[in-house]
Amino acid sequence: MAKLISTVKAYFTLLLFVILAGDSLAGGFQVSLQGSKQNMMGHAGSALSLDAASIFFNPGALAFLKDRFCVNAGVNLVIPRVGYQENSPGFYTAGNTNKFSNPILFYASFRLKPESKWTIGFGVNNPFGSTLVYDDNWAGQFVIREISLKTFCWQPSVTYKINDKLGIGASFNYYSGELILRKGIPVSDSTGTFGEARLEGKAGGIGFNAGLVYKPTEKLTIGIDYRSQATVKLKKGKAEFSVPSALADSFPETTFTSQIKLPQVITLGLAYAFSEKLTLALDVNYTGWQSYDTLKFDYAFNSESLEDTKITKNYKGVFAFRLGAQYKFAEIITARAGAFFDMTPVQDGFLTPDGPDADRIGGSAGVSLQIKRFGIDLSFMYLETIKRTGGSDEEGFYGTYKTKAAIPGLGLQYSF
Amino acid sequence: MKINFLSLLVFLFSVIACKPTFETPDSNAGSADFSSYVAIGSSYTAGFADGALSKEGQAASFPVLLSARFAEVGGGNFNVPYLIGDKGVYPDPLASNTDHTLPRLALSVTLNCKGEEMLLPLRIADEGDDDANFHNMNNRVYTPGSIFHHFGIPSMKSYQAVAPGFAYDAFFEIDQFNPFYWRFASGTNSTEIIGASVIKDVLNAHPTFFTLELGMSDVINYAIDGGTGRQDNTYKPDLTSPSRFETGIKGVLDSLKNTDAKGLMTNIPDVLNFPYFRKIEYNALDIDAVKAQELTNQYAAQGLTFSEGKNAFVINDKGTIRQLKSTEFITLKTPVDSLKCADWGASVPLEDLYVLTEEEIALIDQYSEIYNNLLQQEADARGIMMVDLKEFFSKLNAGITVSGIDLSTEFVKGGFFSLDGLHPNPRGQAMIANEFIKAINKEFGATLALYDISQFEGAVFP
Numbered sequence: 001m002a003k004l005i006s007t008v009k010a011y012f013t014l015l016l017f018v019i020l021a022g023d024s025l026a027g028g029f030q031v032s033l034q035g036s037k038q039n040m041m042g043h044a045g046s047a048l049s050l051d052a053a054s055i056f057f058n059p060g061a062l063a064f065l066k067d068r069f070c071v072n073a074g075v076n077l078v079i080p081r082v083g084y085q086e087n088s089p090g091f092y093t094a095g096n097t098n099k100f101s102n103p104i105l106f107y108a109s110f111r112l113k114p115e116s117k118w119t120i121g122f123g124v125n126n127p128f129g130s131t132l133v134y135d136d137n138w139a140g141q142f143v144i145r146e147i148s149l150k151t152f153c154w155q156p157s158v159t160y161k162i163n164d165k166l167g168i169g170a171s172f173n174y175y176s177g178e179l180i181l182r183k184g185i186p187v188s189d190s191t192g193t194f195g196e197a198r199l200e201g202k203a204g205g206i207g208f209n210a211g212l213v214y215k216p217t218e219k220l221t222i223g224i225d226y227r228s229q230a231t232v233k234l235k236k237g238k239a240e241f242s243v244p245s246a247l248a249d250s251f252p253e254t255t256f257t258s259q260i261k262l263p264q265v266i267t268l269g270l271a272y273a274f275s276e277k278l279t280l281a282l283d284v285n286y287t288g289w290q291s292y293d294t295l296k297f298d299y300a301f302n303s304e305s306l307e308d309t310k311i312t313k314n315y316k317g318v319f320a321f322r323l324g325a326q327y328k329f330a331e332i333i334t335a336r337a338g339a340f341f342d343m344t345p346v347q348d349g350f351l352t353p354d355g356p357d358a359d360r361i362g363g364s365a366g367v368s369l370q371i372k373r374f375g376i377d378l379s380f381m382y383l384e385t386i387k388r389t390g391g392s393d394e395e396g397f398y399g400t401y402k403t404k405a406a407i408p409g410l411g412l413q414y415s416f
Numbered sequence: 417m418k419i420n421f422l423s424l425l426v427f428l429f430s431v432i433a434c435k436p437t438f439e440t441p442d443s444n445a446g447s448a449d450f451s452s453y454v455a456i457g458s459s460y461t462a463g464f465a466d467g468a469l470s471k472e473g474q475a476a477s478f479p480v481l482l483s484a485r486f487a488e489v490g491g492g493n494f495n496v497p498y499l500i501g502d503k504g505v506y507p508d509p510l511a512s513n514t515d516h517t518l519p520r521l522a523l524s525v526t527l528n529c530k531g532e533e534m535l536l537p538l539r540i541a542d543e544g545d546d547d548a549n550f551h552n553m554n555n556r557v558y559t560p561g562s563i564f565h566h567f568g569i570p571s572m573k574s575y576q577a578v579a580p581g582f583a584y585d586a587f588f589e590i591d592q593f594n595p596f597y598w599r600f601a602s603g604t605n606s607t608e609i610i611g612a613s614v615i616k617d618v619l620n621a622h623p624t625f626f627t628l629e630l631g632m633s634d635v636i637n638y639a640i641d642g643g644t645g646r647q648d649n650t651y652k653p654d655l656t657s658p659s660r661f662e663t664g665i666k667g668v669l670d671s672l673k674n675t676d677a678k679g680l681m682t683n684i685p686d687v688l689n690f691p692y693f694r695k696i697e698y699n700a701l702d703i704d705a706v707k708a709q710e711l712t713n714q715y716a717a718q719g720l721t722f723s724e725g726k727n728a729f730v731i732n733d734k735g736t737i738r739q740l741k742s743t744e745f746i747t748l749k750t751p752v753d754s755l756k757c758a759d760w761g762a763s764v765p766l767e768d769l770y771v772l773t774e775e776e777i778a779l780i781d782q783y784s785e786i787y788n789n790l791l792q793q794e795a796d797a798r799g800i801m802m803v804d805l806k807e808f809f810s811k812l813n814a815g816i817t818v819s820g821i822d823l824s825t826e827f828v829k830g831g832f833f834s835l836d837g838l839h840p841n842p843r844g845q846a847m848i849a850n851e852f853i854k855a856i857n858k859e860f861g862a863t864l865a866l867y868d869i870s871q872f873e874g875a876v877f878p
Binding site: 089090093138186189192244246 | 438
């Protein structure tokens with residue numbers, strides 16, 4: 001046992017040094033991997049008070065968290081596999097490279113006094129992100145070679161327990177983000193090498209998260225959470241172009257600005273405790289992806305060859321449905337499982353390889369072990385998109401896409 | 417122990433997330449027999465690009481691309497009369513015979529006549545590979561028994577494909593000699609070479625499949641030379657008479673019919689949308705007030721007036737001095753330095769040779785339509801599928817995006833045409849090859865892979 005604990009500690013330490021990254025795992029580029037226990041339950045959790053991850057799922061739920069102090073840290077290993085096939089006759093196929101990412105989560109909550117109505121908390125996670133890398137010479141190289149979008153959300157929170165049936169909470173969300181984008185430029189030099197544009201920049205923005213938990217009966221819990229839209233502004237991004245020397249004047253290194261409106265998310269959750277051991281949870285998310293209508297890069301320098309980039313995204317608002325169950329075998333061991341259906345915000349005619357999204361179906365399962373104050377969560381999620389044929393007229397790039405991802409996750413908890 | 421277990425888990429999970437797989441088709445020829453494919457055509461079939469025919473251009477030509485696909489489904493040998501050397505050849509229009517040729521164009525950073533640094537298409541060296549290709553009998557690529565399959569002969573007009581003597585250099589004076597054909601025309605002595613014709617050599621290959629891209633030269637040669645040629649005559653810049661055109665096309669198709677070869681043919685695009693005719697704007701004469709006054713004074717007799725800023729160029733239209741209309745074109749034959757520094761189009765009226773007037777444009781449109789109707793008529797009569805290049809180029813002219821590449825008929829920037837503004841670059845050739853592949857898949861029930869055009873070069877910059 002001592003050995004296990006020291007191992008756990010080693011992991012804890014390791015987690016703090018993990019290079020943080022994000023990956024697109026829900027409709028659009030939302031990352032639905034925000035709680036080690038909730039991940040096992042199809043990422044349902046707005047009506048559950050499982051751990052400090054409620055700061056993300058519903059800050060109101062912290063009012064009913066048993067532990068006065070709870071720290072959770074976790075990491076998921078995301079191995080996405082995107083497959084592409086050209087339209088008829090369909091000889092050409094391609095896929096992304098093996099680059100994986102590891103979105104993290106960290107939450108801490110603390111009730112001010114053992115019987116206090118106030119709970120404060122702090123969380124850091126990667127709520128949005130996308131990492132896709134294709135071979136530089138793939139058929140869509142002039143659409144995208146690499147996209148890497150990472151966001152971190154830093155959220156201090158406060159929760160107030162109004163009575164034994166009602167809790168409310170809110171957090172302030174500060175988003176910081178990083179974008180790297182590479183695509184080919186279809187001009188070549190005498191060696192036959194195509195040009196490339198590389199954009200890189202850091203961004204920041206603010207928003208909030210507010211939620212309410214209501215327990216009309218002993219067994220039923222209703223959770224409502226609202227996460228606001230957040231405009232993340234990217235200033236002084238760096239745009240570099242590798243082009244044949246004769247074109248260098250038309251493509252100088254320049255700066256650019258851009259902004260992304262992260263969508264608002266409204267969640268309605270239900271949880272029903274059939275017994276001490278068995279609880280079912282259901283979450284319905286509505287994500288206001290309409291906010292992501294265009295992606296613009298405004299270059300400080302423009303030339304005849306280098307015009308501002310404007311990509312029409314035209315996302316639509318979508319629902320996700322998440323169902324999860326937990327079964328507590330004993331104090332030390334709890335098993336969880338769940339499934340989800342996550343609709344894509346990408347509309348027909350706007351399907352591009354930088355986010356070849358489609359409706360997603362997934363399942364998850366895992367086990368939590370609790371040894372005194374230490375807990376460990378081992379989870380596994382698997383998802384697939386429905387095979388989707390389409391493309392973008394703007395890019396003149398069409399085909400069939402399919403994505404699969406396996407996501408093992410590890411979470412650690414210290415609570416009392 | 418625990419750590420090893422975890423790493424094992426991670427490994428297992430990575431294996432589970434295997435790549436999505438797709439069913440891919442197997443290539444097949446459908447009802448087509450590609451065992452002897454023959455390509456007949458003019459510059460586009462030849463792979464003429466950047467103002468010359470080069471080995472590189474030949475290798476990038478759509479028939480060579482097609483033959484590679486055919487080879488996967490029973491296609492036989494596809495013998496191309498490749499040039500010798502890498503510089504390319506184009507008979508110097510100023511030379512009195514083919515002994516002097518020009519090499520291909522390349523974009524180069526250079527100082528123009530005003531001392532401004534410009535990126536311009538320039539011939540890569542003083543001389544082309546003429547020594548190796550055109551000089552004497554020993555440099556012909558024909559050897560006894562040679563069978564060729566690639567009959568892309570730059571500037572070949574419809575009727576020339578069936579005309580004996582096309583390889584007879586004594587016919588140079590009457591424009592019925594083509595050195596590109598001479599290089600590989602069958603024959604071991606001059607009598608045989610004189611008697612050789614493209615269609616006879618085609619039949620030597622016992623074709624089972626053909627592509628016929630003929631007719632563009634019948635109209636474009638006239639346009640290239642600013643409409644200085646005549647109607648219904650047979651010199652290089654002349655417009656072929658419709659009856660001669662019809663006889664030529666019928667001659668080729670009838671001969672092919674006797675072989676039972678199947679194939680496809682093309683129609684003629686609206687050549688006047690090519691950048692060669694559109695690059696220089698009719699009113700690019702940009703002058704200051706003083707110069708405008710000077711010109712107004714100079715042309716007082718003709719009643720021409722000029723103002724500060726952009727003005728229409730002045731031409732000598734068969735003796736009439738006038739300014740260009742907005743519907744008229746200046747060709748890329750015009751020396752740009754002369755426009756910039758020798759006052760061409762201003763105090764020195766442009767010669768008709770460099771300009772397509774409204775009258776000439778109308779004639780080009782009229783003949784293109786006649787030729788296209790004849791081509792369609794012959795195709796329909798024989799049940800041959802038409803690859804609609806006219807439609808393809810009309811879309812290109814409107815601007816299209818393919819695989820993230822913006823393509824148009826714009827000069828250089830449009831990404832499709834080579835530096836001569838008339839012929840496709842390798843990317844353009846691949847796109848044309850794809851048009852053929854789509855047609856073959858449809859017409860013959862074949863399953864052949866398209867080319868991924870992102871792998872082909874467009875404009876190459878220094």
